Amino acid sequence: MQAAATATKGAATRDSIIERAYQMVRREGFEGLSIGTVASSVGMSKSGVFAHFGSREDLQIAVLDAAAQRFTENVFLPAIRERRGLPRLEAIGRRWMKWLRSEQGGCPMVSAAIEYDDRPGPIRDRVIVYQTRLRKELARAISMAVETGELKADTDPAQLAFEIFGVELVMHHDWRLFGFDEASERAERALDRLLASYKS
Amino acid sequence: MQAAATATKGAATRDSIIERAYQMVRREGFEGLSIGTVASSVGMSKSGVFAHFGSREDLQIAVLDAAAQRFTENVFLPAIRERRGLPRLEAIGRRWMKWLRSEQGGCPMVSAAIEYDDRPGPIRDRVIVYQTRLRKELARAISMAVETGELKADTDPAQLAFEIFGVELVMHHDWRLFGFDEASERAERALDRLLASYKS
DNA sequence: GAAAAGAACGAACGGTCGTGCTAAAAAGAC
DNA sequence: GTCTTTTTAGCACGACCGTTCGTTCTTTTC
Numbered sequence: 001m002q003a004a005a006t007a008t009k010g011a012a013t014r015d016s017i018i019e020r021a022y023q024m025v026r027r028e029g030f031e032g033l034s035i036g037t038v039a040s041s042v043g044m045s046k047s048g049v050f051a052h053f054g055s056r057e058d059l060q061i062a063v064l065d066a067a068a069q070r071f072t073e074n075v076f077l078p079a080i081r082e083r084r085g086l087p088r089l090e091a092i093g094r095r096w097m098k099w100l101r102s103e104q105g106g107c108p109m110v111s112a113a114i115e116y117d118d119r120p121g122p123i124r125d126r127v128i129v130y131q132t133r134l135r136k137e138l139a140r141a142i143s144m145a146v147e148t149g150e151l152k153a154d155t156d157p158a159q160l161a162f163e164i165f166g167v168e169l170v171m172h173h174d175w176r177l178f179g180f181d182e183a184s185e186r187a188e189r190a191l192d193r194l195l196a197s198y199k200s
Numbered sequence: 201m202q203a204a205a206t207a208t209k210g211a212a213t214r215d216s217i218i219e220r221a222y223q224m225v226r227r228e229g230f231e232g233l234s235i236g237t238v239a240s241s242v243g244m245s246k247s248g249v250f251a252h253f254g255s256r257e258d259l260q261i262a263v264l265d266a267a268a269q270r271f272t273e274n275v276f277l278p279a280i281r282e283r284r285g286l287p288r289l290e291a292i293g294r295r296w297m298k299w300l301r302s303e304q305g306g307c308p309m310v311s312a313a314i315e316y317d318d319r320p321g322p323i324r325d326r327v328i329v330y331q332t333r334l335r336k337e338l339a340r341a342i343s344m345a346v347e348t349g350e351l352k353a354d355t356d357p358a359q360l361a362f363e364i365f366g367v368e369l370v371m372h373h374d375w376r377l378f379g380f381d382e383a384s385e386r387a388e389r390a391l392d393r394l395l396a397s398y399k400s
Numbered sequence: 401g402a403a404a405a406g407a408a409c410g411a412a413c414g415g416t417c418g419t420g421c422t423a424a425a426a427a428g429a430c
Numbered sequence: 431g432t433c434t435t436t437t438t439a440g441c442a443c444g445a446c447c448g449t450t451c452g453t454t455c456t457t458t459t460c
Contacts (some may be wrong), residue, residue, distance in 0.1 A: 017363075027318055027319075029231070029315065031229070031231065031232065033233065049248075099214060105318060106314075106318060107319060111314060112313065113373060113377060114229075114306075114310065114311060114314045114315075114373075114375075115229065116375075117376030117377055118227055118305055118306060118376060119227075119308060127377070128377055128378075131377055131378075132378075159269075159389060159390070160385055161386075161395075162370060162374065162386045162390060163366075163370070163390045165369070165370045165373070166366035166367050166369060166370030167366050167376075168361070169366060169369040169370050169373060170362060170363070170365045170366030170369050171366075172363065173313060173314075173365070173369060175315030176313075176318060177317055177327070177328055177331055178328075178331075178332075186358075186359055186362045187362075189242075189359060190359070190363045190366065192248075192364060193363075193397060197235065197393060197397045
């Protein structure tokens, strides 16, 4: 009996709790997540849900981990199948936007970054870990595009990663406030212009 | 006895309540704002504070209005003294960054946009009004720089405003998570690169 | 001065929150 | 089948929430 996807019955319900909590965080944010609401949503008692995590914070962390994992699976992993260099970098950018759109209720990672950016504690620490990792992966993809000669040799990968992140943030912002279509169109143009300004 | 800065005693304490609440929103966000905490912070009773606003939501809206006013006073109004065109546009960008830095606890407007982007109600409505106005003002400054011939004639003001907003957002994000110095430096470079790509 | 208006207080309300504790139910091992 | 472990429910707690109400104190107006 190796570790299967879900070994015991408890792990399965734990997963379904996280799934439900994940959906709620997208709408209410991490601080808006309450054990009672999650419990009634999955049809369990508060204490039943509570027993799976031991504290509200641990539940929040579990949701944060799930968000990070999903982001990686939906944005970075598929992009790896593209040829290293500009194609892969562009694939990341496009899949990133697609990911933001698919998260109808807002990206939990963005919420977490805003909510905990000055609230010290384990959640903030973990947010920083994930954001650092994301930026590093992005810079790595940029470096490859420099190596292939598709981007200028004097490109600062971290700087371009910073600027790409800005485009994704403003797309997220505008989409939620002003509607998807215009935000997505502008973001695509912004990304094209940005990459063009770095092309050799 | 014309309307002075604060006509009656009540209006004065009302202002001081908003001031305190404003500081708290920067750290805890709008949803984290509680009347009891504000009250004890200004040395009043909960009901005393409550009487000035009539509801928690009205207090939140008062803080939001104060944030918008301060932003205008600190970013747009001073920039108007610069010559219309590129100097004024650059002044807006620089003062914007300075404003983000001066708001040690995070910009309430950014918090509000994230917190209420999918929570219908009067707060979200007002956030959209302010964000629309801001974007329009920014586009207006860009248009002037096109008219003076400093930016390319085919510049889309709304598109450039979108992209500038992205830089400010990622600067806000990185600053809070990774520290000010690097974020500010990268944002300045990003803004320079961005404007350069639009210069005629 | 008195009278009216405004400002602040303190107690209490119904509600929700996270968290313990204990017992029942379910699942798995043998 | 029984026994043991895991999983869930039920209940109660203390704390905090926004809000209401009646009262008291202070300021303004005449």
